[in-house]
Amino acid sequence: MGVIDSHTHVIATDADRYPVDPIGGRQSTWSVEHPVDVDGLLAALDEAEIDRAVVVQASTVYGHDNRYLADSIRAHPDRLTGVFSLDALAPDAVDRINHWQDQGLSGFRLFTTGTTMPGQADWLGHEDSYPVWECAQAQDIPVCLQMTIEGIPALQRILEQFPRVKVVLDHCARPILSDGPPYAEARGLFQLAEYPGVHLKVTHRALQAAGEGASTVDDFLAALLAAYGSRRLIWGSNFPAAAGPLSGLLADARSALGGLDPADAANVFGGSVANFYALREQGPQHV
Template sequence: MTIDAHCHVIAVDRDRYPRNPLGGVESAWSQQRPVGAKELIADMDEAGIDRAIVVQASTAYGHDNSYVADSVEQYPDRFAGVFSVDMLAPDAPEQLAHWVSRGLQGARLFTTGSTMPGQASWLSDARLHPAWEWAEENNLPLCLQMRPEGIPALRELLDRFPGVKVLLDHAARPDLTGGAPYDEARELFDLAQYDGVYLKLTERTLVSSTKAPADPESFLGRLLLDFGAERLMWGSNYPAAEDDLPTLYERSREVLGFLPAAAREQIFTGTADRLYPVWAGS
């Protein structure tokens, strides 16, 4: 079984699912290559991917998670869902509870992206604490779209809420331009000391790791050594990534092909299955 731990769905129907992107600017990819839930299923079937974690498209829908929730409800045997809320809002815990009641299994904090460059400073805002406390008490995984500049603020949150499982989208976009020993990514490797930190290896991370002077085996091998395969997972980032899903999946398997079979099984299946055990017993 293969699980895509990071993909998106975009509805063609803008009346039922109006766009309301964070920052007020809709991402180019969501306008140019929208892929709906039914189409994503077909693409998964073509690629040989069994299940997917559908992550809220923040640059299309902001905090309105209706389409993700409806997609998971329609295809519960194929999708789990990750939603987004305003984590600074006074009622953030109630918002988290609402979307969990809709059948979604994780939440996302969007602090940077193609339409919101740089690293947002609100990750260090104390108003986040009630939402993080709720996530810790309710075992709700939190994935973060962030840059390395946000790691100090993240560490403060991890120290305060050690029980929260944190998934870093695109492995927090590390800077690999200097090559081995990847001194620019030192803060990312330091996060391995926190047992609750997991990394998503998406097209963005895997492609950058293969560009000179970075060595894919030394960088990805170090991730395996420091974090362990049990805290790494693969995600296509489709359709934000430009290629079709079969190509993204095949290329990722090629890049990670040097890893032991047991490690690949964790990255492509086991880690996501443990974090989002929605399909247990199916």
């Protein structure tokens, strides 16, 4: 199993064909200052020697207009897998899921927080979103959640209603880790491990938080492995939202996670995301 990046973005150069319409009304700074289109992403993947990437809709650029994402995936299905953005409260949300899945995309993203929308949106877990979760569970569609740790009680309510749904939390739900082991401030994150469909993206944001205060990356990683096992931990670069070359982001992650044994590392850097998105190759299955 080669390396698979679970969290990248693409920004079109043609703003007339793909107009900006960010969730929350404000475009993200990174997408203005250092955007990368699909050709740039492919070049970065080649330079970093990354086999495949999951492209997550740039919600702070295009909102729920997933056309550039779909066009990018359609042009490069051998290298890229796409996750579309969705308004979970829209009356036609299930129709939108079916539409974008038919366009070749492989899961949807719910955006409830971010640099342009700080805090935790209160609609997560609203009953009006239940048809979306029911659809995801029935069709085995992966869900990507951009949320904070404050949203965990709402997510727990959802998982009680839809226990077979598969969810991956961007940036490990942005936990507070500075108190160090046993990570009382992030207790909810570890409690989510009881739901077998919950997976975590171990990104630069999560690793940065793990090195603050009384915490170390090794301590946080040990706690994650004890709770989730490596089959539910997924590396993502967040390129190009994260500054710097993709090859550097991968090198930094490999260095930070250097304590992983080879089988666990193979899962985190490829196998787990292959399993989550049902990609053809499967990674090692080491707990």
